[in-house]
Amino acid sequence: MTARQEPQRPLRYPFNEAVALDVDPMYAKLRQEQPVVRVSCPFGEDAWLVTSHADMKTILGDRRFSRALAAEHDESRLTPLPIHTSILGMDPPEHTRVRRLLSRSFTEVRIERLRPKIEQVAARLIDGFMAADGPADLMEQFAVPLAGTVVCDLLGVPFEDQERFRQWLDAFSATTVMTAEETEEGTAALHGYIADLMHRRRAEPREDLISAMVRASDEEEKLSETELVELATVLLIAGHETVSSQLIDSLYVLLTHPEQLALLRRRPELMPTAIEELMRYVPLISHVTFARYAAEDVELSGTLVRAGESVLPAIPSANRDESVFEDPDQFDITREENPHLGFGYGIHRCLGAPLARMELHVALESLLTRLPGLRFAEPVESLEWKDGMQVRSLLRLPVRW
Secondary structure (H helix, E strand, O other): OOOOOOOOOOEEOOOOOOOOOOOOHHHHHHHHHOOEEEEEOOEOOOEEEEOOHHHHHHHHHOOOEEOHHHHHOOOOEOOOOOOOOHHHHOOOOHHHHHHHHHHOOOOHHHHHOOHHHHHHHHHHHHHHHHHOOOOEEHHHHHHHHHHHHHHHHHHOOOHHHHHHHHHHHHHHOEOOOOOHHHHHHHHHHHHHHHHHHHHHHHHOOOOOHHHHHHHHHHHHHOOOHHHHHHHHHHHHHHHHHHHHHHHHHHHHHHHOOHHHHHHHHHOHHHHHHHHHHHHHHOOOEOOOOOOEEEOOOEEEOOEEEOOOOEEEEOHHHHOOOOOOOOOOOOOOOOOOOOOOOOOOOHHHOOOOHHHHHHHHHHHHHHHHHHOOOOEEOOOHHHOOEOOOEOEOOEOOOEEEO
16 A cells, blocks of 8 residues: 555644643554554644554664754654754764764673672662651652762762753753743753763873763864764763653552552562663653654655654654553553563664663562562652653652662
8 A cells, every 4th residue: 555645634732731640641552543643742843753663663773763963853842942962973984983982881791890880879868867766858869869970970070060960951851931041041051061971081081981982082083072972961961851751650650550569579580670661651851852854765654754854753652652552551560571662672772772671670679679668758749740751751750668
């Protein structure tokens, strides 16, 4: 059957504001009726929204879809300004060149060496709030300092500077809470901070990733200064904001599913499958990830996407696709077949996935072991969530034990 592209009026996107960790029911409707649909985003040109797991893998894994072509367009997006993402905006061979530089620091062997340090940090943080005899805010007293310490240590960013740069990190994921001017100012401030840090590491190198990146660039790969700064910025955002948000959202899911939490306590050997299920179940990205552009005509679920048109991957929808996951809206830590896309797919799959998995494992195991009575300290309906951001996260998670 020949693919057809029917003229249609684009749907306004996002369909609804994100609420807590709910997945918009419109995605399930579209997966059944119109898995590829034309949408109009708040910023940039119109695009094709893709909601099925199979089409998502095509978009993310097929070389006929390009990230680099976005630079030639007014990219479909939810943020006031396009986000400069270095490696996330590249295609091979440029992408291969930059990823090769980083891959040396993200081998499973090197990541495993970090486990004792992460365990020590988790234990110290738990000791701290236990000594205060509760309640504690697991966001500010655990998730943020744990993720921040790990990524700052890895990159070589002074942890004491996080009060400065945390406010700038929001500029990269703000959708409606910042103006274009505020976004630009925050981005420029963070880039300036990273550039200054790289200058210092070039003069006085240390055993950290920024020093290694600068050295590799100067001696081998010859990345531009802009590429280096944007790359370090993406790593800081992923390791700080993304990991802390995934951790706090995972704790929220476990506490709101007491039967699953009890099962995990009884059977701690389920932690690896529990983490994969949390990566699937938590819709960390509120709506869509970065647009891809078709380099040639491509058919997706009977719809022809023409060369030069953009597609938006809705990963929260793909991770609830009933054709792939049995009872997709059910949180089940025993789920064994779990080809989720929580870490992405294809050449842009998250390079730090092994580190993120380890941080989640250590954090959850430490909390559940040390705090057998862990529970909400306030009514769950009173908890507040960040508004107008690409990444979903609680503002605070008060608990008792």
